[in-house]
Amino acid sequence: SQQGEEDPQALSIQEGENATMNCSYKTSINNLQWYRQNSGRGLVHLILIRSNEREKHSGRLRVTLDTSKKSSSLLITASRAADTASYFCATDIIQGAQKLVFGQGTRLTINP
Amino acid sequence: DAGITQSPRHKVTETGTPVTLRCHQTENHRYMYWYRQDPGHGLRLIHYSYGVKDTDKGEVSDGYSVSRSKTEDFLLTLESATSSQTSVYFCAISEGTSTGELFFGEGSRLTVL
Numbered sequence: 001s002q003q004g005e006e007d008p009q010a011l012s013i014q015e016g017e018n019a020t021m022n023c024s025y026k027t028s029i030n031n032l033q034w035y036r037q038n039s040g041r042g043l044v045h046l047i048l049i050r051s052n053e054r055e056k057h058s059g060r061l062r063v064t065l066d067t068s069k070k071s072s073s074l075l076i077t078a079s080r081a082a083d084t085a086s087y088f089c090a091t092d093i094i095q096g097a098q099k100l101v102f103g104q105g106t107r108l109t110i111n112p
Numbered sequence: 113d114a115g116i117t118q119s120p121r122h123k124v125t126e127t128g129t130p131v132t133l134r135c136h137q138t139e140n141h142r143y144m145y146w147y148r149q150d151p152g153h154g155l156r157l158i159h160y161s162y163g164v165k166d167t168d169k170g171e172v173s174d175g176y177s178v179s180r181s182k183t184e185d186f187l188l189t190l191e192s193a194t195s196s197q198t199s200v201y202f203c204a205i206s207e208g209t210s211t212g213e214l215f216f217g218e219g220s221r222l223t224v225l
Contacts, residue, residue: 030210042116042202042216043155088154092209098143098162099170100209104154 004032004089004103012109019076021106023089024069030092032065033100034074037086046074046087079110115139118203118217126225131190133220135203137183143206144186145214146170146178148199155202161186193224 007022023032031050035043049056049065049072056063062075076083086107090100115138125131135144145160147170157170159178167178175197177189190197200221204214 033209033213035214040219042218043204043214044216045213048213090214098206098209099145099157099160100214101157101171102147102155104152 004091004101006087006089006103006106008106009104010107010109012111013079015079015081015110015112017079019079019083019108019110021074021087021108023072023074023103025072025089025091025103026070027091027093029067032063032072033090033092034061034063034072035088035090035102037088037105039085043088076108079108081110081112084108084110116203116205116215116217118201118220120220121218122221124223124225125193127194128192131193131222131224133188133201133203133222135186135188135217137186137205139205139215140183141205141207141215142183143208144180145204145206146176146186146188147202147204148172149202149219150199158188158201190222193222195224198222198224 004025033048034046037043047058049063060077065072086105088105090102117136119134146158147155149155156172158176161167161180179187200219202219203217206214
């Protein structure tokens with residue numbers, strides 16, 4: 001079964017609006033990472049947040065982590081058409097062996 | 113961009129035939145991974161390697177084998193391809209996910225007829 005589950009599965013917003021995607025997971029983690037995938041391409045790393053961190057920023061990205069609720073959110077501010085992509089959360093399980101478990105992803109569409 | 117090359121990028125084959133996908137890296141990263149991506153399932157780990165000749169199974173390893181005889185190459189073999197193995201296969205590399213990220217290749221699209 002999937003460790004991470006993203007919500008919503010699909011999101012469509014207007015350019016300039018903020019986009020929020022959520023990720024829930026089941027077991028304790030070492031860190032949580034977010035990745036982006038443009039259509040037909042490989043995944044690209046966006047940001048990593050460790051289990052002892054609550055919030056992290058990178059440019060227009062803001063990630064939060066609530067380990068008590070086993071959930072994370074990715075906020076993209078002032079969205080652009082180029083942000084159209086699928087976004088995946090991935091968890092590094094503490095007892096795992098340097099491997100990430102991915103969720104099913106959120107398909108984000110930014111309408112001009 | 114991380115130096116990861118997957119080959120072939122596209123392949124169509126028939127049920128029952130063997131298929132080998134190759135992942136080549138120029139980054140000298142210790143860890144290498146094979147994932148498959150299917151609609152509704154996201155990415156699922158097939159096998160991974162933590163060093164030359166050191167490999168382990170992922171969550172969907174049945175029907176797949178891997179080999180890593182050199183740091184830079186990680187091969188995924190389907191001994192007898194089935195239609196359920198039609199998918200997009202991604203190779204990824206890492207120096208260790210406890211502290212770092214995965215770098216992905218561009219994917220290999222496999223169709224088994």
